[in-house]
Amino acid sequence: MPSVQSDQGADAMAKYLISFPSAAMALSGEELQAAATAAHAVVQEAKDAGVWVFGGGIDESVPPVMVDGDGTVTEGTYPQTRRLEGGYSILELPSREAALEWAAKMAVACRCAQEVRAFQYDPAV
Template sequence: MTKYLISFPSSAMVLSEEGLQEVSDASHAVVQEAKDAGVWVFGGGIDERVPPVMVDGDGTVTEGTYPETSELEGGYSVLELPSHEAALAWAAKIAAACRCAQEVRAFQYDPAS
């Protein structure tokens, strides 16, 4: 089975204050469905109030991040699924719940993880 990252940037989710609770309820229902199906690995949103830091091999901590990832934010789910088609089906459920398109990426297989 392959692990898939299903994600969206914060800017993709444009909601009214009233719509926020509906999306929260719908997304929690999809998470529970994935847990019940035994495919849920991990999920959550990046806390954008906490700035990123870089940690070097010697332990040096520097504020900031790689320039390529300065916009890394939003919501993420990791599911373990039997096929790419299954990942697309789950992404569609998450997209409907969150009311925004989802990006799907496969993790490379690593027998140690």
């Protein structure tokens, strides 16, 4: 894997979240199957490249809950995340430019634009 010199240290790799909301993928049944096949191919490519960390779609049939420090469980979520759904991938990459390249591949496969966000660097992890 390529290394990167930064304030994170030599050989530091950043993790990127690449995602899209469910509504962005408004496809017919046949188109959806073709997109799923294409997306699985991009996932396999990321795995083969050694950059895949985790990914999947949010199961929208399971309602979110909030868990407090004392273990209390309450249905619902934070107001600003009420519509958290769609597909997510986490890749570990040497640069933001690499994340944008992978996002473009996913956009082609999923037939919708992808949002890219970087996770904060944590030297303890």
